[in-house]
Amino acid sequence: MTEQVEEIFTTADAIVKELVSVGVEVAFGIVSIHNLPIYQAISREGSIRLVTARGESGAVNMADGYARATGKLGVVITSTGTGSGNAAGSLVEAWNAGIPLLHITGEIESPYIHLGRQYIHECKDQLSMMEAAGKAAYRLRKPEQAVPLTRRAIGEAFAAPSGPVTLEIPIDLQSAIVPNSTIIETKSYNASHHTELDVVLPSGVISKISSSRRPVIWAGGGVIKSGAANEVKELAELIGAAVVTSQSGKGSIPEDHPQCIGYFTSTEDVRSFIKKSDLLISVGTQFRSTETALWQSFVPEEHIGIDSNRNAFNLNYDVSYGIVGDAKQVLRKIIHHLSEQEVHPEQQYIEEMKEIRNKVRETLLDTLGPYKHFAKSIREILPKDAIFVRDVTVPASSWGSRIIETYEPRTSIYAAGGGIGQGLPTAIGAQVGCQDRVVALMAGDGGFMVNVGEMATAAQEGLPIVVMLFDDSGFGVLRGIQDATFGKQVGVDLLSPDFVKLGESMGFVSKRIGSPEAFENELKAAVSRRKPSLIVVDMKTVGPVAKKYAGTPGAVPNYKPRKFNE
Structure with a gap:
């Protein structure tokens, strides 16, 4: 009789089993000597798709883009020291955007941590670096704690305010044998799963809303995360409110809606x-500096704030009523109570908001010169449910994020922290999560080169992303700011490669165009072919905008010589 040998079950296996139990289907990362046991455990388990990036920074952006497009947990695996350090900048972006992301990183052998003996991949204080870059960071110190610590990290990533959490696993603990105990079943963590709580509305809130004659709803990223877009639209129509959005809140209401x-x-x-x-009814927004002209925007005295994070209240603007809770649940309760009231939206006010809606768009279009035709083509050609990703570049910052309308939640993705070069890997992650959707990226040549190697990842994974690369051979945003502020440019001119040859070498169908008509034709072809595609817009050939972009109010510091704190 052959003796049955029990399969070895390690810390790495326990972590992977926990990831599978909460519904993780994809992990992005870079394999290394300090995470090999985790990669092997993923391979043994067999259900998690591994996407190999070309750099840790891009890998985190991919997990970020995946989470934004799907509402699921983003998972990224990196190496120790330099590897985790490379991930830090992209973790900062995920922190700024409040994206639920689990970053699993290795660490050197636990007896050597903090000794400074120059162990390979050693970092002076990796845990503190990860803590500073994200929402939280935890180190596994005992193999038997692998499952509860992983569960704690995932829960922390989703808890308000959501954000990236690092789980650091020393390499000697990754292969430690642990009991193969049954893991308690848990529901998948995602944006559509909420704990039902008894929402308590402050006294006077409903009467304040029903008696308002000029209400405004300011919808932020919290609307998207909670799946409350339908509620925002219903409330706006019920009370006749104008709806403005933050960058992260695009898709909270269809942008072709007359009240948006x-x-x-x-x-x-x-x-x-x-x-x-x-x-003002603000829902899940932080009132960022770039969205309030450095907090110079006026907020009425009557301000109802709705947020799952109680610390968001009175941070940038005071609230007269603060309601802590999930946006969807709070709005549903407000709508329910208002349906029992006499609410009479003022038609004159609705006509006024339509006028201001049209005016701001026409004013911006008048500054674009030939690029207004690009904006028109992009919106007409991309499907309404296409995921539109923007890197930080002049076309995105000046008009791409405003003129090109968003109709559905999770179809607009932009760098909340303002860092360049994250667009390409973010678009890759979004495409992995939404394989049947069109994913289009708007980028500039300067930012694109930061993570250009990730084109190979897109090609290897067979991802049909469409890259619209606006090439002006430089850092265009900084050019405009320097011209407006200092009257001269420094450090902004760049030597662009032959992007068509580069794209073709990376497996992209690539073409350079120099007119709005050629752009329209090539974008149609790229969307329909469903292969990795690169459209290089020669901005020098297309010509200049009618009005130079000098930065978004609130994003440009005060450079005037002055006494400190003046």
Whole structure:
């Protein structure tokens, strides 16, 4: 009789089993000597798709883009020291955007941590570095704690305010044998799963809303995370409110809706419009500096704030009523109570918001010169459910994030922290998560080169992303800011490679164009072919915009010589 040998079960296996139990289907990363046991455990288990990036920074962006597009947990695996350090910048972006992400990193053997003996891949204080870059960071110190610590890290990633959490596993603990105990079944963590809580509305909130004659709803990323887009639209229509959004809140209401002013909150016209309102209902927004002209926007005295994070209240603007809770549940309760009230939206106010909606778009279009035709083509050609990713570049910052309308939640992705070069890997992650959707990236040549190697990842994975690369051979945003502020440019001119040859060498169908008509034709072809595609827009051939972009109000520091704190 052959003796049955029990299969060895390690810390790495326990972590992978926990990931599978909460519904993880994809992990992005870079394999290394300090995470090999985890990779082997994933291979043994067999159900998690591994996407190998070309750099740790890009790998984190991919997990970030995946999480934003799907609402699921993003998972990234990196190596120790330099590897985790490379991941830090992209973790900062995920922290800024509040993206639920689990970063699993190795660490040197536990007896050598903090000794400074130059162990390979050693970092002076990796855990503190990860803590500073994200929401939280935990180190496994005992193999038997692998499952509860992994569960704690995932829960922390989703808990308000959501964000990236690092789980650090020393290499000697990854292969430690642990009991193959049954893991308690848990529901998958995702944006559509909420704990039902008894939402308590402060006294007077419903009467305040029903009596308002000029209400404004400011919808942020919390609307998208909670799946509350339908509720925002229903509330707006019920009370006749204008809807403005943050960058992260695009898709909270279809942007072709007549009551949607959109992402124009930092413009003077919209700031003046909000100043005349008698009630602001803010939902899941942080009032970022770039969205309020460095907090110069007026907020009415009557301000109802709704947020799952109680610390968000009175941080940038005071609230008269603060409601802590999931946006979807809170809005549903408000709508329920309002349906029992006499609410009479004012038609004159609705007509006024339509006028301001049209005015801000026409004003911006008038500054674009030939690029207004590009904006028109992009919106007409991309499907309504296409995922539109923007890197930090002049076309995205000046018009791509405003003129090109968003119709559905999770179809607009942009770098909340303002870092360049993250667009390509973010688009790759979004495409992995939404394989049947069109994913289009708007990027500039300067930022694109930061993570250009990830084109090989897209080609290897067979991802049909469409890259619209606007090439002006430089850092265009900084050119405009320097011209407006200092009258001269420094450090902004770049030597662009032959992007068509580069793209073709990476497996992309590539073409350079120099006119709006050629762009329209090539974008149609790229969307229909469903292969990795690169459209290089020669901005020098296309010609200049009618008005130079000098930065978004609130994003450009005050460079005037002055006494400190003046």
